[in-house]
Amino acid sequence: MTLRILxxxxxxxxxxxxxxxxxxxxxxxxxxxxxxxDSGIAAVNVGEFKLAAGLNLALxxxxxxxxxxxxxxxxxxxxxxxxxxxxxxxKAAGKYDATAPLSIQGELTENELNAAGFSEAxxxxxxxxxxxxxxxxxxxxxxxxxxxxxxxxxxAIAIPxxxxxxxxxxxxxxxxxxxxxxxxxxxxxxx
Amino acid sequence: xxxxxxxxGTTRSRVLYLTLLLAASSLSGCATMYVDNGIKDIAPVEFxxxxxxxxxxxxxxxxxxxxxxxxxxxxxxxxxxDTVVASGVFSSVSGEPVTGGALMSIVINNVPIxxxxxxxxxxxxxxxxxxxxxxxxxxxxTLDFQAHPGxxxxxxxxxxxxxxxxxxxxxxxxATKAPSPRDAVTTMTRQIVGNAxxxxxxxxAFGQ
Numbered sequence: 001m002t003l004r005i006l007x008x009x010x011x012x013x014x015x016x017x018x019x020x021x022x023x024x025x026x027x028x029x030x031x032x033x034x035x036x037x038d039s040g041i042a043a044v045n046v047g048e049f050k051l052a053a054g055l056n057l058a059l060x061x062x063x064x065x066x067x068x069x070x071x072x073x074x075x076x077x078x079x080x081x082x083x084x085x086x087x088x089x090x091k092a093a094g095k096y097d098a099t100a101p102l103s104i105q106g107e108l109t110e111n112e113l114n115a116a117g118f119s120e121a122x123x124x125x126x127x128x129x130x131x132x133x134x135x136x137x138x139x140x141x142x143x144x145x146x147x148x149x150x151x152x153x154x155x156a157i158a159i160p161x162x163x164x165x166x167x168x169x170x171x172x173x174x175x176x177x178x179x180x181x182x183x184x185x186x187x188x189x190x191x
Numbered sequence: 192x193x194x195x196x197x198x199x200g201t202t203r204s205r206v207l208y209l210t211l212l213l214a215a216s217s218l219s220g221c222a223t224m225y226v227d228n229g230i231k232d233i234a235p236v237e238f239x240x241x242x243x244x245x246x247x248x249x250x251x252x253x254x255x256x257x258x259x260x261x262x263x264x265x266x267x268x269x270x271x272x273d274t275v276v277a278s279g280v281f282s283s284v285s286g287e288p289v290t291g292g293a294l295m296s297i298v299i300n301n302v303p304i305x306x307x308x309x310x311x312x313x314x315x316x317x318x319x320x321x322x323x324x325x326x327x328x329x330x331x332x333t334l335d336f337q338a339h340p341g342x343x344x345x346x347x348x349x350x351x352x353x354x355x356x357x358x359x360x361x362x363x364x365x366a367t368k369a370p371s372p373r374d375a376v377t378t379m380t381r382q383i384v385g386n387a388x389x390x391x392x393x394x395x396a397f398g399q
Binding site: 033091161 | 250251260335
């Protein structure tokens with residue numbers, strides 16, 4: 001029996017591997033940069049980003065895919081990853097100013113990666129974004145990004161694919177924010 | 192085979208045997224990478240150099256089957272930037288906005304060419320390399336350039352491939368053996384970016 005258990009573990013390791021891997025640092029995509037650049041918004045600051053109150057702290061630190069941990073390259077926190085991704089996009093578009101009165105804040109409200117299935121996997125991310133002008137709240141919205149993709153029985157294929165798709169969810173979540181006309185107006189577009 | 196026959200009597204032995212075989216197959220892989228000769232390095236003199244040259248903002252993304260791959264992007268970002276700098280086409284290359292607003296986006300998408308690559312590699316491993324195979328990876332480089340905000344976008348596409356032989360398999364035709372996997376990827380990146388950039392500079396609309 002012991003041999004069978006050992007053999008099963010070895011088989012699982014061969015098929016899936018076991019490791020902790022950070023997602024790569026966010027790289028500003030051209031679509032987001034051009035959207036922000038041409039949006040007419042003012043240069044903005046980025047304030048506090050954190051896990052929403054009442055949620056399990058582990059939700060902010062890592063997600064799991066077939067026994068592998070996927071974590072953030074930014075301070076072991078996915079809410080910080082979201083913040084740094086936003087700053088990277090704003091900087092690439094020339095719309096970041098650490099001294100601006102307008103500032104964007106965020107709270108991570110959902111963070112899921114489900115890639116155990118052999119045929120399909122999905123990820124869900126959501127964040128509560130606010131924009132303040134000084135102390136005045138001028139934008140307040142929860143945005144949600146759900147992604148679904150074809151998965152594989154083979155861990156060596158499924159795990160990197162899940163990691164890439166999961167990280168891309170942050171890019172897509174931020175793209176929703178940049179496309180929101182209310183967000184643009186709050187950030188000074190058209191003024 | 193004799194081992195298999197003698198082990199076939201008990202389930203325990205069979206499970207152990209299969210596991211050892213799988214472990215051996217995964218360790219016995221002897222892969223060699225070859226860069227396709229379809230496109231070559233571009234010398235700086237082959238680029239059309241506009242006068243005066245302008246600064247450009249460069250954005251780079253490496254994709255795997257169309258999905259951004261952050262770790263690979265990080266790994267190749269500097270090399271892509273160095274290739275653009277070495278071309279001498281632009282007066283400076285930066286990740287942030289530049290005077291004049293020129294923006295160039297380079298996306299390299301890794302797409303599978305060989306069907307069932309995992310199955311082929313698995314079969315090679317299972318036969319301890321006797322059943323050699325070649326697996327090919329395709330790369331599509333899309334270069335978009337905008338001289339300034341609001342101007343028309345120029346797009347160029349270049350294609351490349353890396354072939355990997357596993358087990359007892361001869362070198363693929365029309366390809367150059369790479370000293371290491373890293374060399375294969377850096378050579379492919381330098382050549383595919385150089386060729387896309389050369390096409391851009393040859394466009395009469397570029398530099399106007």
